[in-house]
Amino acid sequence: MTFARGLLRLDAMIRFDSVTKTYPGQARPALHDIGVEILRGEFVFLVGASGSGKSSFLRLILKEEKPSKGRIHVLGQDLGSISSRKVPYFRRDLGVVFQDFRLLPNKNVYENVAFTLRVIGKSRGFIQSAVPETLKLVGLDGKGKRMPHELSGGEQQRVAIARAIVNKPQILLADEPTGNLDPVTSAGIMTLLERINASGTTVVMATHEAGIVDQMQRRVIELSAGDIVRDERGAGYGATLGDVDEALSGVPAVGQEPGPAPESGPAPTEIPAEEDASAVIAAVAATSGRGAKGKAAKAPAAPKAPAAAKAATSAKATSAKATTTAKASADPKAAPAKPVRAAAPKVGKKVMDEKQPLYVEPEERDEVTDAAAAITAAATASVPVAPAGDASEPAAVAGDAAGAAKGGDGASEHLTLAERLGLRAPGGPRKGDDEQEVGPTR
Numbered sequence: 507m508t509f510a511r512g513l514l515r516l517d518a519m520i521r522f523d524s525v526t527k528t529y530p531g532q533a534r535p536a537l538h539d540i541g542v543e544i545l546r547g548e549f550v551f552l553v554g555a556s557g558s559g560k561s562s563f564l565r566l567i568l569k570e571e572k573p574s575k576g577r578i579h580v581l582g583q584d585l586g587s588i589s590s591r592k593v594p595y596f597r598r599d600l601g602v603v604f605q606d607f608r609l610l611p612n613k614n615v616y617e618n619v620a621f622t623l624r625v626i627g628k629s630r631g632f633i634q635s636a637v638p639e640t641l642k643l644v645g646l647d648g649k650g651k652r653m654p655h656e657l658s659g660g661e662q663q664r665v666a667i668a669r670a671i672v673n674k675p676q677i678l679l680a681d682e683p684t685g686n687l688d689p690v691t692s693a694g695i696m697t698l699l700e701r702i703n704a705s706g707t708t709v710v711m712a713t714h715e716a717g718i719v720d721q722m723q724r725r726v727i728e729l730s731a732g733d734i735v736r737d738e739r740g741a742g743y744g745a746t747l748g749d750v751d752e753a754l755s756g757v758p759a760v761g762q763e764p765g766p767a768p769e770s771g772p773a774p775t776e777i778p779a780e781e782d783a784s785a786v787i788a789a790v791a792a793t794s795g796r797g798a799k800g801k802a803a804k805a806p807a808a809p810k811a812p813a814a815a816k817a818a819t820s821a822k823a824t825s826a827k828a829t830t831t832a833k834a835s836a837d838p839k840a841a842p843a844k845p846v847r848a849a850a851p852k853v854g855k856k857v858m859d860e861k862q863p864l865y866v867e868p869e870e871r872d873e874v875t876d877a878a879a880a881i882t883a884a885a886t887a888s889v890p891v892a893p894a895g896d897a898s899e900p901a902a903v904a905g906d907a908a909g910a911a912k913g914g915d916g917a918s919e920h921l922t923l924a925e926r927l928g929l930r931a932p933g934g935p936r937k938g939d940d941e942q943e944v945g946p947t948r
C-alpha cells in the first residue's frame with residue numbers, strides 16, 4: 507500500500523509505505539508490500555502464525571533490519587535517511603521488551619534499570635531520581651537491591667519494562683512479552699503495559715496470546731505469510747487465526763467439547779471469588795491463549811500446514827473485501843470487529859458477573875497513572891515530524907553526552923545488548939560489554 511508523499515500525519519508514530527522485506531537467501535518475503543500507519547497513543551497487537559512476520563515488523567521499526575523495498579517513517583523520521591552512527595540516538599525514543607527479559611544477571615534490579623541511563627550519559631542526580639520512580643511505576647518499589655535470580659519471571663519482566671521506559675520512550679515495542687509467563691503473571695504485565703499506554707506511550711506488541719488480545723479489544727494487525735490480512739480497531743484475536751490455532755493445537759473452539767485443562771494456569775473452577783479480575787483474565791489466557799498458543803505449542807509457519815494454508819487463503823479472501831489496507835480498515839468508523847469464535851473463556855458466569863473488566867481506560871487518576879503520566883508527558887508532548895529525506899538528528903537527543911560514542915556506518919552488524927537497546931552506537935566491544943550478552947536468568 508502506498509501513501510501519497512507528503513501526507514505524513516502529525517500523529518503518525520510509525521508508517522510503513524509499500525514495505526517488503528526479503529532476507530538473504532529467502533525466496534519468499536518475510537513481509538510483503540506492507541502499508542500501515544500507527545498513530546500516537548495507540549495500543550496495537552501484531553498477531554499471526556509463527557513465521558508470519560511479526561518480529562520482522564518490529565525489527566524494521568527498530569532499524570535492526572532494512573526494508574528490501576519501500577520506506578519506513580518512525581517518529582517523523584525516514585529510517586532510510588538515518589546513518590548507522592545515528593541509529594542509537596534514534597532508538598532512545600523507543601523502548602523494547604523481549605520475551606526472554608534480557609537482564610544483566612550480575613547486576614541488581616536498580617543497576618539493571620540505571621544501566622540504560624548510565625550508558626547514555628545521564629547525570630547521577632537524574633538516575634537517582636528516575637530509577638526509583640520507574641521501579642515504583644512497574645510495581646517493584648523496594649526491590650531495587652534484589653538480583654534477577656531472586657525475582658519471579660513476572661518481576662523480571664517488570665524490570666525489563668522499567669529499563670525500556672526509564673528513558674521516556676515515545677514508542678514501546680514488545681515482542682511476546684508474556685511468552686514466558688504464566689497467565690496470572692501475564693495479566694499483571696498487560697495491566698502495566700496498558701497503564702504505560704494510557705499515559706501516552708504508543709505500544710506495539712507481537713503476541714500469540716488470544717485471550718489477552720480478545721480481552722483488550724485494541725487495534726489488531728494480523729499478518730499471514732508476510733501480508734496484512736486484517737487491521738481492525740477494537741478487535742479480538744480473530745476467528746481465522748483461531749482456526750489455525752484450533753487446527754494445529756487440538757484446542758476446541760466454542761461449542762465443542764472442551765479438552766483437558768491446560769497444564770499451566772489455574773483451572774477455571776479454581777478461581778477464588780475474592781481474587782481480582784486478573785484471575786478472570788488469567789483464566790481466559792490459560793484456556794485460549796496459553797493453551798492454544800503457548801510457546802511450546804507454537805503453531806508452525808502457515809505455509810507448512812494444510813489447515814493453516816487453507817485458513818491463510820481464507821484470510822486473504824476476507825482481506826480483499828474488508829480490511830486489506832491499513833488506512834481504510836483502521837477507520838474508527840469502520841464496522842465493528844467480527845465476533846471472535848475461538849478460545850472461549852472457561853469462566854463461570856457468576857464469577858464473570860462479579861468481576862470488573864481488567865482492561866479499561868482508567869477513569870480516575872491514581873498514583874500509578876499519575877507517575878506514568880509524569881514520566882511520559884514530556885516525551886509525548888510533541889512529535890518531531892521531519893520531511894522525508896531530512897537526516898537531521900532528533901532534538902531530544904542532540905547534544906547528549908553519549909554523542910561522543912564511537913561507531914560509524916561501517917560498524918559491525920553484530921550488536922551488543924546496549925546497541926540493540928539503542929543505548930550505544932555500534933562500534934565493537936568495550937569494557938563490560940561481555941556481560942550484556944545474556945539471556946533469561948531463570
Ligand SMILES: Nc1ncnc2c1ncn2[C@@H]1O[C@H](COP(=O)(O)OP(=O)(O)OP(=O)(O)O)[C@@H](O)[C@H]1O
Pocket residue numbers: 529530532535536554555556557558559560561562563807
Ligand atoms: N534473519 C533471518 N534470515 C532469514 N530468514 C528469516 C530471518 N528472520 C526471519 N526470517 C524468516 O522470515 C519469516 C518471518 O519471520 P518472523 O520471525 O518475522 O516471524 P514471526 O511472526 O515473528 O514468528 P514467531 O511468531 O515464530 O516469532 C520466517 O519465514 C522466518 O523464517
